[in-house]
Amino acid sequence: MNNNKGFNWFFPIAIAAILLFFFSNMNGDSQQNTIDEEGFYKLMAEGKVQDILIYKDTEKADVFLTKEAKAEAAAKTTAPAKNPMSAFDFNLGPKPDYTLSYGDLQLFLEKFDKIKADNPQIATKKDYGMGKNPMTELLFNALFWIGLMALFYFVIFRRMMSGSGGPGGQIFSIGKSRAKLFDEKEKIQTTFKDVAGLEGAKEEVQEVVDFLKNSEKYTKLGGKIPKGVLLVGPPGTGKTLLAKAVAGEAKVPFFSLSGSDFVEMFVGVGASRVRDLFAQAKAKSPAIIFIDEIDAIGRARGKGNFTGGNDERENTLNQLLTEMDGFGTDTNVIVMAATNRADILDKALMRAGRFDRSIYVDLPELHERKQIFDVHLAKIKLDPNIDREFLAKQTPGFSGADIANVCNEAALIAARNGHEAVNKQDFLDAVDRIIGGLEKKNKAIKPSEKRRVAYHEAGHATISWLVEHAAPLLKVTIVPRGRSLGAAWYLPEERQLTTTEQMNDELCATLGGRAAEETIFGNISTGALSDLERVTKQAQAMVTIYGLNDKVGNISYYDSSGQSEYSFGKPYSEQTAKMIDEEISKIIETQYQRALQILRDNKEKLDALATKLLEKEVIFREDLEDVFGKRAWDPELTEHPVSSTHNEESETKDENPGAEEVQAPESGTQL
Incomplete structure (x- = not known):
């Protein structure tokens, strides 16, 4: 994949090591201690020689001193410098203290025997052996070093090279690209058939693929190949999956990597x-480059760079801008990128000529969720009575990744329960598990606390049933789940716009839990933490973002460009800030008093619902119908599914502040 081979440092290092070995052996041989015959006879007469090994074929002998003689010699003289290569000497015997060169062997032995006869106390021993061949020993050591170098090269050095994509390993090729190449050798099986929903996005990227395959169809009319395609959307909506499908369909080299792959602590690496x-993509053009999570390097320059610590990231972005739209960029290379945070990307990166197309991949709607279920359910052994339309209705606000998780969790629950096939209840349990968390049936709760939790959840259910625009409740439980002591599930209306009345009703229903505690017990608890957090955010959005407050007026302080994240100030005065705080508090208190009044007017029904909840621990839509009767304003809701989601923090800041974001269910009581 990498055509830039670079300089291989292994062979100069190996040659230097071998030369060092030979020179050290030569120096080691020259530094060996020698002794003449007269000196040997003197040492022997003094009783300092313990043993002598005589080599008849070389006229040499190795002299070994006694321990006392060695200690005496060491005290008198400075030890010679130790040979660094002595650790690799393969002579397993003891090292001789001296090397003796004798003349005539017979005369030497006669003199040796005479000295020993004159001094009976001498215990010097003599022995015979074969002399060492210097060339054989040198060759043996050289072979050892060559083998060691080969082991180092093939096991360690080559592994470093393969681990970093180029010769020299991570040290010498740190500036090489880490992109994974998919071509005719490594085919991707994912195609557009595997991508359910996302019809508009698929049409856009299919045109890019078609341009690479049949470029003459467009160029003969004067069209130019688009430089870049940016996929934007919430997490889990299928941006990376869409890129995989492009790789599977394009039949051209496809380079895939993450934005963080450019980030390194060394200057200039990115x-x-x-x-x-x-360079690699141009060499294989036409080609596609896919950069996932491009916000890792594409963040707007000059934002939050107070200490200069982000200069390297900015240099990487500058180089990317140059490569996408600089001189010599007439090759057929298309850049695809994906991000969840398009608002923080640099404007120079987003302009036409670099990323010509920006495709928003939104959360799937009802019919798209059904298609996504079809894809994932094809791999699961299902009960014949499974209704995909029903499952799609149970998962509003779920992304494609969430739906895949639901299907997998349902299969695990079915296997845990010993079912032969995955049935409807398994899917409903899976939705409950993902949204609310794991059930904790064995969690010890005092009866007084359990009664308070029951009234809290009954208060939510009562208000949501009696006000027009609140999402209809589907299920209430006081079984602890996750971090919550109780939870309520709702089926929110999938709408694109929300009126003031609808938001007020949602606020009132959310405050119903705390209002029920005050109505029944005369005091309140900390269990409404999540409720208060949600209503505060929603009321703040009504005043400061959506312009739904009469006193503040038709003003929005929402900044879709993300510039306000790096500003220390506020876009309004202190007087306006005081007015905003007052209006937020007024909205919340008005709806709280409204909730109190509704519960006081329906106290008997609230008691009946709470009593039923204490008995069953879990109640459903039909239980509310038994207490309150049919809801007058939603007669079309004839189904009563077991579980669904609740519109939590429905008005959050995103790229489209007018759109409603459907999230996880309400945790009615949380400590």
Whole structure:
């Protein structure tokens, strides 16, 4: 994949090591201690020689001193410098203290025997052996070193090279691109058939693929190949999956990597990797480069850079901008990128000529969720009575990844319960598990606390049933689940716009839990933490973002560009801030008093619902119908599914502040 081979440092290092070995052996041989015959006879007469090994074929002998003689010699003289290569000497015997060169062997032995006869106390021993061949020993050591170098090269050095994508390992090729190449050798099985929903997004990217395959169809009319395609959307909506489908359909080289792959602690590495990536892509053009999570390097320059610590990231971005739209960029290389945070990307990166197309991949709607269920359920052994339309209705606000998780969790629950096939209840239990958390049936709760939790959840259910625009309740439980002591499930209306009346009704229903505690017990608890957090955010959005407050007026302080994240000030005065705080408090208190009044007017029904909840621990829509009767304003709701989601923090800041974001269910009581 990498055409830039670079300089291989292994062979100069190996040659230097071998030369060091030979020179050290030569120096070691020259530094060996020698002794003449007269000196040997003197040492022997003094009783300092313990043993002598005589080599008849070389006229040499090795002299070994006694321990006392060695200690005496060490005290008198300075020890010679130790040979660093002595650790690799393969002579397993003891080292001789001296090497003796004798003349005539017979005369030497006669003199040796005479000295020993004159001094009976001498215990010097003599022995015979074969002399060492210097060339054989040198060759043996050289072979050892060559084998050691080969082991180092093939086991360690080559592994470093393969681990970092180029010769020299991570040290010498740190600036090389880490992109994974998918071509005719490594085919991707994912195609557009595996991508359910996302019809508009698929049409856009299919046109890009078609341009690479049949470029003449467009160029003959004067069209130019788009430089870049940016996929934007919430997490789990299928941006990376769409890119995989492009790789599977394009039949051209596809380079895939993450934005964080450019980030390194060394200066200049990110820009070098960008250059290397585009060099590889141009060499294999037409080609596609896919950068996932591009916000890791594409963040707007000059934002939050107070200490200069982000200069390297900015240099990487500058190089990316140059490669995408600089001189010599007439090759057929298309850059695809994905991000969840398009609002923080640099404007120069987003302009036409770099990323010509920005495709928003939104959360799937009802019919798209049904298609996604079809894809994932094809791999699961299902009960014949499973209704995919019903499952799609149970999962509003779920992304494609969430739906895949639901299907997998349902299969695990079915296997845990010993079912032969995954049935409807398994899917409903899976939705409850993902939204609310794990049930904790064995959690010890005092009866007084359990009664308070029951009234809290009954208060939510009562208000949501009696006000027009609140989401209809589907299920209430006081079984602890996750971090909550109780939870309520609702089926929110999938709408694109929300009126003031609808938001007020949602606020009132959310405050119903605390209002029920005050109505029944005359005091309140900390269990409404999540409720208060949600209503505060929603009331703040009504006043400061959506312009739904009469006193503040038709003003929005929402900044879709994300510039306000790096500002220390507020876009309004202190007087306006005081007015905003007052209006937020007024909205919340008005709806709280409204909730109190509704519960006081329906106290008997609230008691009946709480009593039923204490008895059953879990109640459903039909239980509310038994107490309150049919809801007058939603007669079309004839189904009563077991579980669904609740519109929590429905008005959150995103790229489209007018759109409603459907999230996890309400945790009615949380400590």
